[in-house]
Amino acid sequence: xLGDVLLITEKHLKAGEAxxxxxxxxxxxxxxxxxxxxxxxxxxxxxHVVAKGLRKHGIMxxxxxxxxxxxxxxxxxxxxxxxxxxxxxxxxxxxxWDTLNRNIKEFKQGISxxxxxxxxxTEQIDQLTTDYSGIDMLIIDGLYAIKTDNVDVRVFIELTYxxxxxxxxxRGKEPQNEYRMAVLEKEHQEVQAxxxxxxxxxGMDYSFRLAK
Amino acid sequence: xxxxxxxxxxxxxQAADVxxxxxxxxxxxxxxxxxxxxxxxxxxxxxxxxxHKFKKQGVRSKIVDLxxxxxxxxxxxxxxxxxxxxxSVGPDEYDWGKIIHVINDFYExxxxxMPCVDLITDYVDEISTNFExxxxxxxxxxxxxxxxQSDLRIFIELTYxxxxxxxxxGDKEEMTAFRKQILEREHEMVQGLKKGCDLFFDxxxxxxxxxx
Numbered sequence: 001x002l003g004d005v006l007l008i009t010e011k012h013l014k015a016g017e018a019x020x021x022x023x024x025x026x027x028x029x030x031x032x033x034x035x036x037x038x039x040x041x042x043x044x045x046x047x048h049v050v051a052k053g054l055r056k057h058g059i060m061x062x063x064x065x066x067x068x069x070x071x072x073x074x075x076x077x078x079x080x081x082x083x084x085x086x087x088x089x090x091x092x093x094x095x096x097w098d099t100l101n102r103n104i105k106e107f108k109q110g111i112s113x114x115x116x117x118x119x120x121x122t123e124q125i126d127q128l129t130t131d132y133s134g135i136d137m138l139i140i141d142g143l144y145a146i147k148t149d150n151v152d153v154r155v156f157i158e159l160t161y162x163x164x165x166x167x168x169x170x171r172g173k174e175p176q177n178e179y180r181m182a183v184l185e186k187e188h189q190e191v192q193a194x195x196x197x198x199x200x201x202x203g204m205d206y207s208f209r210l211a212k
Numbered sequence: 213x214x215x216x217x218x219x220x221x222x223x224x225x226q227a228a229d230v231x232x233x234x235x236x237x238x239x240x241x242x243x244x245x246x247x248x249x250x251x252x253x254x255x256x257x258x259x260x261x262x263x264h265k266f267k268k269q270g271v272r273s274k275i276v277d278l279x280x281x282x283x284x285x286x287x288x289x290x291x292x293x294x295x296x297x298x299x300s301v302g303p304d305e306y307d308w309g310k311i312i313h314v315i316n317d318f319y320e321x322x323x324x325x326m327p328c329v330d331l332i333t334d335y336v337d338e339i340s341t342n343f344e345x346x347x348x349x350x351x352x353x354x355x356x357x358x359x360x361q362s363d364l365r366i367f368i369e370l371t372y373x374x375x376x377x378x379x380x381x382g383d384k385e386e387m388t389a390f391r392k393q394i395l396e397r398e399h400e401m402v403q404g405l406k407k408g409c410d411l412f413f414d415x416x417x418x419x420x421x422x423x424x
Binding site for chain 1: 213214215217218219220260263264267272273274275328330332333335337338339340341342345346
């Protein structure tokens with residue numbers, strides 16, 4: 001994603017350190033970490049600090065942002081959702097999992113890979129080509145990221161949109177309105193359903209704990 | 213640039229308003245704004261604030277960071293500079309041929325392939341953008357105002373000492389004696405470009421830019 005604004009704070013750094021420690025204990029080649037949580041819960045920030053922190057341990061990790069893989073173009077999404085019914089269409093089905101899985105396969109193979117990359121400023125979908133030969137690890141973040149196949153560590157952020165409404169306004173990504181609230185509620189239900197599959201839970205206060 | 217961290221403050225917003233007012237009767241299709249100034253002075257942040265304000269006016273702009281166009285990749289640059297001496301630091305480190313090519317693609321509404329540094333991995337990815345429908349290009353970089361196709365040249369003031377501290381806070385590169393030498397040389401070369409500029413800003417970087 002191009003032109004994204006991250007609000008990285010002490011809590012992300014602290015939770016990130018704990019996740020890194022866990023990763024180092026379970027380290028394996030071409031490892032995959034996934035971070036799920038609701039809109040505004042800090043997934044991208046957490047992915048950023050984890051990937052960056054791993055460099056200090058000699059691990060080359062690349063963040064992969066699932067919001068780049070929406071099937072419907074950003075400029076058409078609102079109308080498409082309204083036409084098809086928010087309750088019916090908002091969920092994992094909105095994403096192009098085939099392309100995502102192809103990019104993941106290419107990461108595993110250590111070859112060059114091309115995938116979508118949204119520019120939030122132009123609202124266009126660019127194409128990003130990455131040479132995965134030197135990349136040791138993928139940090140996948142997105143609402144439903146922990147649904148991805150073959151993930152080694154699943155991280156779930158427990159903050160819900162009720163607590164992060166403020167963060168949404170600060171980020172200024174989208175105007176708050178009735179449509180947005182309906183989408184957030186549906187996403188909330190879909191995301192919370194994934195919680196039982198998590199390995200690591202990041203609490204409301206961003207504390208770290210193991211799920212099982 | 214992928215995974216760049218941008219913190220927009222009120223000062224950047226105000227500066228963007230000044231630029232927009234200045235351009236009120238000067239805008240024309242396929243407009244190019246260049247933003248020059250030293251490392252850590254706020255070039256990319258102003259680019260971002262500007263692009264968002266233009267977006268609200270229906271002007272679609274693509275931000276291009278000149279640091280994506282270094283001939284030597286980030287992971288090799290330090291040793292390359294050491295091997296070639298401090299005199300090698302300057303505008304010649306950039307691939308101007310490639311930059312001109314991208315500018316021509318912008319003018320001709322082509323799909324353009326550009327290098328794109330991932331600031332987490334320090335690898336150079338490639339990004340492909342369709343310039344069809346893109347009204348404006350905002351190019352930021354140390355020597356961006358050298359670009360002869362610029363319709364507006366913005367210079368951001370920052371004294372060397374401030375840059376040095378911003379470097380440390382910005383966490384982009386750690387400060388070493390050689391790094392300091394490079395900053396001093398870049399300072400001289402960037403200051404040499406000042407007289408050709410149209411608008412000048414000073415964000416007094418340290419006050420509230422880095423909030424960590």
